[in-house]
Amino acid sequence: MWSYEPPLRAMRFVIDEVLDAPADWPRLPAHADFDADTAAAVIAEAGKFVSEVIAPINGAADLEGCKWTPDGKVTTPAGYRDAWRAYVDAGWPALACDADLGGQGLPLLLNAVLNEMLAAGNHGWTMYPGLLHGAYECIKAHASPALRERWLPGIVSGETLATMCLTEPQAGSDLGQVRTRAEPQADGSLRISGNKIFISGGEHDLTDNIVHLVLCRLPDAPAGSKGLSLALVPKLLDDGSRNALRCDGIEKKMGIKGSATCVMAFEGATGWLIGEPGRGLNAMFVMMNSARLHVAMQGLGHLEAATQNALRYVHERTQGKARPAPANGLAASMTVAPQRGGAAGDPIALHAPVRRILSRLQALAEGQRVLAYATAQWLDRAEQHPDAAEREKALGHVELMTPLLKAMLTENGFLGASDALQLWGGYGYVHEYGIEQTLRDSRIAMIYEGTNEIQALDLVQRKLLGDEGRRLGALLDEFAAEAAACRAASEACDRDALGTPVLREFATALEDAIVAFRAGAEELAQVARDDPGWPAAVAGDVLKAFGLVALAWGWARSARAAARHPGDAWYAQRIVIAGHGRDWLLPELRLRLELVRPCGRELPWLVKA
Amino acid sequence: MWSYEPPLRAMRFVIDEVLDAPADWPRLPAHADFDADTAAAVIAEAGKFVSEVIAPINGAADLEGCKWTPDGKVTTPAGYRDAWRAYVDAGWPALACDADLGGQGLPLLLNAVLNEMLAAGNHGWTMYPGLLHGAYECIKAHASPALRERWLPGIVSGETLATMCLTEPQAGSDLGQVRTRAEPQADGSLRISGNKIFISGGEHDLTDNIVHLVLCRLPDAPAGSKGLSLALVPKLLDDGSRNALRCDGIEKKMGIKGSATCVMAFEGATGWLIGEPGRGLNAMFVMMNSARLHVAMQGLGHLEAATQNALRYVHERTQGKARPAPANGLAASMTVAPQRGGAAGDPIALHAPVRRILSRLQALAEGQRVLAYATAQWLDRAEQHPDAAEREKALGHVELMTPLLKAMLTENGFLGASDALQLWGGYGYVHEYGIEQTLRDSRIAMIYEGTNEIQALDLVQRKLLGDEGRRLGALLDEFAAEAAACRAASEACDRDALGTPVLREFATALEDAIVAFRAGAEELAQVARDDPGWPAAVAGDVLKAFGLVALAWGWARSARAAARHPGDAWYAQRIVIAGHGRDWLLPELRLRLELVRPCGRELPWLVKA
CATH class of the missing domain: 1.20.140.10 (Butyryl-CoA Dehydrogenase, subunit A, domain 3)
Structure with missing residues (x-):
């Protein structure tokens, strides 16, 4: 049956050998005391938690789902609450929070590894702490000292969970349409009124209090996204009373059924501004x-x-x-090929x-x-x-x-x-x-968090075309350095039975990919001058092409690191797998770059049937 | 909200104008009386049934699902039984059955149109009659006159539904592993014992009786697929008693939840041989x-x-x-572009x-x-x-x-x-x-009905490489004839504001695709001589390439038919859409053909982690 065992060896291989991340840590003051052994221990401990505590309750939670009752309460599936308690007791919410705020101050790299494991083990459960680190960053960077002091400790410890309240029925990808109102009060607080949808963890039974970060509009704010502000709105006020907000229902969804996706009504709820008025999107x-x-x-x-x-x-x-x-x-x-079977087949x-x-x-x-x-x-x-x-x-x-x-x-x-x-x-x-x-x-x-189409537009319009190729050039230089390193390593171990021809092929494939993508990006910038709508039409292809170039880099790095262990079957398998990517997946790059070029292509208007 | 309206105009366009199917019918004795107007009326009526009767119960049935009780009974979702009654009353099960067997004797083309509509409207419900026509064909072709006489009328009328009992836990794609036994009895019947899984409609409440076509093994039959026979095993025997078979449970599935996917136990059930012993797979x-x-x-x-x-x-x-x-x-x-929106966005x-x-x-x-x-x-x-x-x-x-x-x-x-x-x-x-x-x-x-990987192997190994290219050559000639027709039509309407350059581009794209695929298939046959395992490694890519060539043909035919109506917006939209396929989708053909060529590519062995 289904199970999940975090691939600890593969993870450590990437961290220690492919990326050589431990060499970074002494140079980063906040992580100067951190090292490869500690990282390995943290990852092993996280893996144990995921495979023993949350992965085993994944399947049953999908069948059970969350329950909402008309008094606005939400009950999570069996085992979720205990798992949350175990997570908090082990200090996982604090993993990458600053030490001076009560966190463990570990690199974000370790947090990324933890997040990979958590989602693989139980995506539904993971939704609850999913926004915790983001809320931490947002409050830390933008909230007043008083708000930081009041709320960060609970978020760092996991005593309080957090949500991100952006979407409204008319405001999905277009947050400029947000209507939720915030009225300033004499005591400096805000009264928040409006309806939010698709709020993950808007209500649940894992923690007593929940902090909502709510995108809203102050009186006389301009229309559109420039008029948006951000408010911190807790479920429970400091006198222990319920704030004026409630969960009006949960969605019946295709998946992540253990996660309560809430319809939230704010009815004059008390909140406080985070950051500057009209700069809510920035803080968010x-x-x-x-x-x-x-x-x-x-x-x-x-x-x-x-x-x-x-x-x-x-x-x-x-x-x-x-x-x-x-x-x-x-x-x-x-x-080695798997063994053939007997009468029952292979x-x-x-x-x-x-x-x-x-x-x-x-x-x-x-x-x-x-x-x-x-x-x-x-x-x-x-x-x-x-x-x-x-x-x-x-x-x-x-x-x-x-x-x-x-x-x-x-x-x-x-x-x-x-x-x-x-x-x-x-x-x-x-x-x-x-x-x-x-x-x-x-x-x-x-x-969620911006559809993949929005990501492609962001990549192409803001990032690739937004700075005349500066950031792209720097990244492609980084990729080219790996190709050179691969080629050099290939020469250096010329007589090695394992790596030589392989690394040379990785170097060549990566070099070719970089040249092709660079040319494609330059041509796109040209085309965009005459036809500013074209990049949006092919943004998805640009993203796929860019992804293949990046993968060519990842496969080359992985192969070069593995080639340092000739004769070892586990490392040999890494090279074989990277070679499969290079030979069978990378050829799509040419197709994607072909589609990016106009070549007389048009984009039809869609007529209603 | 979700709804389904059969695209009657688009369907009739393909039947009447793209394929000119009505011109065929006078040449086919069984359909000599059938014509375009009758076809249009049948399609309209079928569309009405689907959009008014079965599409509206699709969503609720997904939430409700089927219910199984330990006495082996299965209850289908609300509305399913009434919809089945309406379907039978309207004579739909008999649509493409022979007139002399009580059917309406319509072309299979019409049956295909009906099947498209049914699945689009309510896939779960459609599973129940899904195998009816196949069972009809199988019994008609292979069963004894007595079995035909006893069972075909009920199947044609829809009074009796049918199943196909192939899969067993150890026998999925590999039917040679089937173990269900069939013991001949003195009266010429068989006693069937064994367990079948994934039996769609193995039990339900739509009809009183159900006819199971069961793949089984006679005593002393050779191992493997050559030892398989086919038996007809009804749920109810002619004396009204229950046969010795029951539904032991239904699967909890990802979708088609209105369809009961049954675990079936045959415990000495009475059945009769269909076709020759050991020729069960053939009949199936x-x-x-x-x-x-x-x-x-x-x-x-x-x-x-x-x-x-x-x-x-x-x-x-x-x-x-x-x-x-x-x-x-x-x-x-x-x-025409859609209208821009106002303040709420476009x-x-x-x-x-x-x-x-x-x-x-x-x-x-x-x-x-x-x-x-x-x-x-x-x-x-x-x-x-x-x-x-x-x-x-x-x-x-x-x-x-x-x-x-x-x-x-x-x-x-x-x-x-x-x-x-x-x-x-x-x-x-x-x-x-x-x-x-x-x-x-x-x-x-x-x-189901053979995974898509099995289909690709069938296409490549049995069809493309199985007859030295004879069938492929004939089909590509058919495709080439369309390219020529497109080119001729393009010349003929040289001055037409609509079609000319467009049709020429369709002709060129189709010609190029045919040439490229023919060369790829020939090279694959060469490679297969030295490396007989290679075609299986690239069968999926061959199938995708073949599909793109076929689509190039479909788009060209569609555009040529539409170009006969210059200035008509509905027809113009068909050309624009076909042109989108030609310009944006067809380029993948080159990638697929590139992957089909070995070019030093290897296929790794997968090592257990």
């Missing part, structure tokens, strides 16, 4: 960027969960006689179409993990590096990678779950086997 | 090929339902200001990413409909044409198209539902809006 964006990386980790977690369950299943399930395997050269020599792992599907899933999971962790590493540098130029460069990388990861990792989480499901045949469609839940749960991540 | 395949086309129509139905609901929604939902539209030439001049139909998604859905829905109906037309010719050479040619086309359509249309049904869901944003994830049910329901079609 601190939270949203953090949330987007978190959502990307959900996609990666689902892909990993789908892949590891499928990998186990295809070795257990026997069906039919496999055809002779395609002729294999180097790759086959490095890994393990389906021997069938070529199964091998294609699973190799793709593995190549995506391992390549994307490099990109995601690298971005978290850059985020740590952007926040903590003592050198301003390093901070700026790292921030530029993060700004490009955030929309890419949010869109690409969530799409591959969903599509990967679907591809994996296929390997179970009819069993895949049955709840008991778990994979259909992964498919349903993973689907939401393509939508 | 009659049913299975019919079922595969039916499943393809489910995929098309889901895509159509998703597309038409999305098309309506994107004109209603306002959000944000749309960027200036990409410069448009011919296409924009033929269709209809999202104006946003370029939305237009990309919906244009793709429309191009696939319209192109695939041409392919599906053309295949049904060929099936009618294969069965009814007086000229043996015509029958053989048509059968060759059907044999190639069946695995393609089953795999491509079901995959695009699911992926199309997911793409459409994205347009609703968060609402798409909520049950109330319907599209998430379409996504869940559509997923099963990629699995």
Whole structure:
């Protein structure tokens, strides 16, 4: 049956060997005492919590769902409350919070690893703490000292959970349409009135109090997004009374059924401004960027969960006689074929179409993990590096990678779950086997925190075309440095039985990809001058092309790190899997870049039937 | 909210104008009296039934599901039984059955149209009659006169429903593993014992009796698929007693929750042999090929339902200001942009990413409909044409198209539902809006009746490589004839403001696609001689490439038929949509053919973690 075991070895490989993150920490004052051993211990402990506490209650919670009663109360599925208590007792909410605010002060990279595990183990449960770190960042950066002092300790400890109240029925992707009103009171507080929808964890039974961060509009505020402010609105006031807000219902959803998605009514609730009037979106964006990386980790977690369950299943399930395997050269020599079965047929792992599907899933999971962790590493540098130029460069990388990861990792989480499901045949469609839940749960991540279409527009319009290619150039230089390193390593170990030709192929593939994408981006900028609407029409293709270039970089880095261990089967498997990505997935880059060029293509108007 | 209106005009356009099917009917003795007006009336009537009777109960049935009680009884959702009664009363089960067996004797093309509508309106409900026509074909072709006489009338009238009992826990894709036993009795009957799973409609409350077609093994039968026989096993015996079989439970599934997917136990049940001993798979395949086309129509139905609901929604939902539209030439001049909105923002139909998604859905829905109906037309010719050479040619086309359509249309049904869901944003994830049910329901079609991976293997190994390219050559000649016709029509209407350059582009794109695919298939046959395992590794890519060539043909045919009506906006929209497929979707052909060539690519062995 379905289970989730965090891939600790693969995670540590990326952190320690591919990214060499421990070498960063002594240079970052906030993490100077942190090291590889401590990181390994934290990850192992987190893995134990996820596989033993929250993964086992994932399937039952999907069937049970949340319960709402007309008095506005929400009951979460069996086991959720105990799991939350265990999470708080172990100090996980404080993982990446500043030490001087009661946190453990660990790098955001570790938080990203934790988030990958949590979503893979139980996405529904993970929704409750999902916005906690974002709320922490937002309050820390923008709230008054009094609000910070009052609310941050509870958020750091996990005694209080937090929500992000943005969406209203008429205001989804277009937050400028938000209507919720905030009226200033004589005591400096606000009275908040309005209706919010799709509020994850708007009401539940995990904590006594809940802090809502509410996007709202002060009197006489201008229309549109410039008139938005942000308010902190707690469920319980300090005198213990209920604030004037309630949960009017929960949604019946496709997945993440353990997460209460609430309709919230604010009816003159007491709140306090966070940040400047009219700068609510700005304050909220601190939270949203953090949330987007978190959502990307959900996609990666689902892909990993789908892949590891499928990998186990295809070795257990026997069906039919496999055809002779395609002729294999180097790759086959490095890994061992599964054993053939007897009268009951061969393990389906021997069938070529199964091998294609699973190799793709593995190549995506391992390549994307490099990109995601690298971005978290850059985020740590952007926040903590003592050198301003390093901070700026790292921030530029993060700004490009955030929309890419949010869109690409969530799409591959969903599509990967679907591809994996296929390997179970009819069993895949049955709840008991778990994979259909992964498919349903993973689907939401393509939508929330900005749909993947919005991410593509952000990448293309704000990031790629927004600074005349400055940030892109810097990131592609970083990628090119890896290609050079790969080529150099290939030369250096010329006689090695394992790595030589392989690394050279990774170097070439990455170099070609960088050249092609750079040319494509430059041409797009040209086209945009004459036809400013065109980039929006092809933003999704640009994002896919950019993702493939980034993956080519991730696969090359992974292969180069693994090639340092010739003759070791586990490392050899990493190179084989990265090589699958390079040979079978990267060719799509040319198609995507072809679609980005106008070439006489038009975009029809859609006529109502 | 979600609704389904059969696209009658688009359907009639394909039947009458694109395929000119009415010209066939006078040449087919069984349908000599049938004509375009009658076909239109039948389709309109079927559409009315689907949109008024079964589509309205689709959403509630998903929430309610089926109920099983330990006495083996299954209760279907509210309204299912009444809808079945209405369906039978209107004579729909008999639509394509022979007139001399009580049927209406209509072309299978009409049955395909009916199946598209039924699945689009309510896939769960449609599962009950889903295998009826296949059972009819199987019994008609293989059963003894006595069995035919006893059971066919009830199946034709719909008084009795039918199942296909193949799968056992250890025997999914590999039917050679089937263990269910059949012991011959002195009276010529069989005693059937064994367990079957995933039996759609194995038990329900729609009809009194149910006829099970059971794959089983006679004593001393050889191992593997050559030892399989087929038995007819009714739920009720002719003396009114219950046969020794029961439903031991129903599956909790991802979708099609109104359909009871049963675990069936046969415990010495009385049955009768259909066809020869050891030829069960052969008899079953009659049913299975019919079922595969039916499943393809489910995929098309889901895509159509998703597309038409999305098309309506994107004109209603306002959000944000749309960027200036990409410069448009011919296409924009033929269709009209939606009206801009006011302060509440523009209809999202104006946003370029939305237009990309919906244009793709429309191009696939319209192109695939041409392919599906053309295949049904060929099936009618294969069965009814007086000229043996015509029958053989048509059968060759059907044999190639069946695995393609089953795999491509079901995959695009699911992926199309997911793409459409994205347009609703968060609402798409909520049950109330319907599209998430379409996504869940559509997923099963990629699995049952042979997974899509099995279809790809069938296409490549049995069909493309199985006859030295004979059937492929004949079909590509058919495609090439359309390219020539397109080019000729383009010349003929040189001065026409609408069609000329467009048709020439369709001709060129189709010619290029045919040349490229022919070369790819020839090279694959070469490679297969040295490396017989390679085709299985790339079967999925071959299928996708073949599908794109076929779509290029469908889009060209559709455009040529529409170009006969210059200046008419409805027809112009067909050309624009087909042009979108040609310009934005067809480029993937080159990628797929590139992946089919070995080029040093390898396929890793998957190592257990």
